[in-house]
Amino acid sequence: MAAGCAACHATTDRGDGPLRALAGMPRAQVAQAMRAFKSGERPGTVMPQLAKGYTDREIDLIAEAIASRDVAR
Amino acid sequence: MNGRRAFIRNAALALAAASTGCASVAVRRPLAKVVVVGGGYGGASAARYLKLWGGDTVDVTLVEARAAFVSCPLSNLVLGGSRTMAQITVGYERLAQRGVRVVNDNATAVDIERRQVRLARGAALPYDRLVLSPGVDFDFDRIEGMGSDAARARYLHAWKAGPQTAALRRQLEAMHDGGVFAISIPRAPFRCPPGPYERACQVAWYFKRAKPRSKVLILDGNEDVQSKKALFMRAWSDDYAGIVEYRPDYVLTGIDPTTSTARFETADDEHADVLNVIPPNGAGDIARQAGVITVNDRWCEVDFRSFESIRVPGVHVLGDAIQIAPAMPKSGHMANQHGKAAAGAILAALAGRDYEPPTLNNTCYSFINDREAVHVASVHRYETSQRTYAAVPGSGGLSSAKSVVEGDYGLAWARSIWADMLG
Numbered sequence: 001m002a003a004g005c006a007a008c009h010a011t012t013d014r015g016d017g018p019l020r021a022l023a024g025m026p027r028a029q030v031a032q033a034m035r036a037f038k039s040g041e042r043p044g045t046v047m048p049q050l051a052k053g054y055t056d057r058e059i060d061l062i063a064e065a066i067a068s069r070d071v072a073r
Numbered sequence: 074m075n076g077r078r079a080f081i082r083n084a085a086l087a088l089a090a091a092s093t094g095c096a097s098v099a100v101r102r103p104l105a106k107v108v109v110v111g112g113g114y115g116g117a118s119a120a121r122y123l124k125l126w127g128g129d130t131v132d133v134t135l136v137e138a139r140a141a142f143v144s145c146p147l148s149n150l151v152l153g154g155s156r157t158m159a160q161i162t163v164g165y166e167r168l169a170q171r172g173v174r175v176v177n178d179n180a181t182a183v184d185i186e187r188r189q190v191r192l193a194r195g196a197a198l199p200y201d202r203l204v205l206s207p208g209v210d211f212d213f214d215r216i217e218g219m220g221s222d223a224a225r226a227r228y229l230h231a232w233k234a235g236p237q238t239a240a241l242r243r244q245l246e247a248m249h250d251g252g253v254f255a256i257s258i259p260r261a262p263f264r265c266p267p268g269p270y271e272r273a274c275q276v277a278w279y280f281k282r283a284k285p286r287s288k289v290l291i292l293d294g295n296e297d298v299q300s301k302k303a304l305f306m307r308a309w310s311d312d313y314a315g316i317v318e319y320r321p322d323y324v325l326t327g328i329d330p331t332t333s334t335a336r337f338e339t340a341d342d343e344h345a346d347v348l349n350v351i352p353p354n355g356a357g358d359i360a361r362q363a364g365v366i367t368v369n370d371r372w373c374e375v376d377f378r379s380f381e382s383i384r385v386p387g388v389h390v391l392g393d394a395i396q397i398a399p400a401m402p403k404s405g406h407m408a409n410q411h412g413k414a415a416a417g418a419i420l421a422a423l424a425g426r427d428y429e430p431p432t433l434n435n436t437c438y439s440f441i442n443d444r445e446a447v448h449v450a451s452v453h454r455y456e457t458s459q460r461t462y463a464a465v466p467g468s469g470g471l472s473s474a475k476s477v478v479e480g481d482y483g484l485a486w487a488r489s490i491w492a493d494m495l496g
Contacts, residue, residue: 046448
């Protein structure tokens with residue numbers, strides 16, 4: 001599931017410019033960011049629109065995979 | 074993790090072999106062979122992730138006729154003159170370094186019975202699973218006058234990034250100030266719904282600076298703008314007033330090369346100095362040859378749980394070639410997502426594991442000029458009861474207006490997704 005994020009967000013430590021690299025970002029931080037985008041609390045361009053498409057369970061799965069570097073390159 | 078799993082399995086097999094006194098007999102199962110045809114957004118992503126997740130358990134071969142990947146996204150900026158071909162070209166070397174066998178050859182046929190892909194130059198490639206990501210090919214027969222090589226070299230589609238992109242740019246550069254560039258858009262569905270309208274913006278941006286008396290004529294075979302309508306209409310009226318003219322319901326039926334005039338189903342003839350003809354799109358030719366085209370003699374239906382053809386078992390089809398799910402665009406980003414979903418499903422099937430289709434996303438940037446862009450985004454979840462993907466209600470959306478910030482995001486998106494698929 002989290003591989004879907006890797007299209008835009010590097011899953012290695014080499015991030016690219018304004019799109020934040022996600023490699024090893026702590027689980028709570030990913031989940032919190034996604035929930036803040038989803039609720040509208042955190043502004044943005046694309047992310048608020050995408051976050052609204054993921055369930056809480058999916059957000060937790062994504063956060064877990066990113067934190068554990070399961071999608072690592 | 075896969076490496077460790079494979080090690081444990083092999084160690085167990087070795088132990089079993091040793092205990093029966095057969096230690097000299099090969100203990101490894103033959104590697105599962107997956108052949109991927111087409112090294113674009115779908116195929117390269119599938120190959121990359123098959124190897125990333127499958128590790129030593131799978132032998133992955135990517136067949137691609139071209140020596141390097143050239144991106145369709147951003148290729149309209151080459152037409153506008155703000156980017157070069159080199160900036161949208163990426164080699165396959167890193168993918169090869171990561172364990173994918175990259176074969177630079179043309180896949181000419183699929184032998185379904187023998188499970189082999191035939192190549193133009195090399196020996197046939199056997200497969201256990203085949204992934205076809207052939208992109209689109211064109212139905213020139215629908216347009217009278219487009220039968221000859223000469224006509225096709227003159228009225229370019231530039232709808233596959235590469236030599237035609239560079240050639241169309243040269244035609245624009247050679248056109249006199251005060252000339253007309255016309256783009257003919259086929260009836261939907263076609264590859265990249267916002268692409269033709271972005272192209273009109275890019276050519277207009279070039280004309281505005283270099284040939285201000287020139288015109289961009291959008292001759293749309295559809296009744297309306299197919300994507301990001303309000304954002305494009307605003308650009309044409311605010312940024313490119315007097316340059317861009319949009320006309321719906323222009324279904325191209327023929328071209329007269331002696332007068333460079335285009336003919337249409339119902340609308341009047343139109344003359345153009347540079348005529349960009351995007352013919353009706355359909356799945357790439359190898360899909361036809363493999364027998365996986367099932368809809369309107371044009372698109373390939375797949376089981377969205379695995380992207381396996383509904384017609385031919387063991388053959389998976391990705392990207393622009395498929396009969397797309399409702400509200401799912403034919404985009405490079407979407408093909409990248411197909412590639413990963415298929416890679417996961419194939420590896421699960423080879424290992425006898427269950428697989429849950431992942432939720433997929435799409436993000437697509439269109440450039441209004443050299444720096445400012447707009448986006449459309451969506452999320453797609455597999456709906457078991459409907460046996461297809463559906464857009465998640467309440468998700469997705471568009472930019473409120475063009476911006477430099479989104480232009481920067483658009484360029485970063487390209488760099489990121491190229492790294493994601495090509496290593």
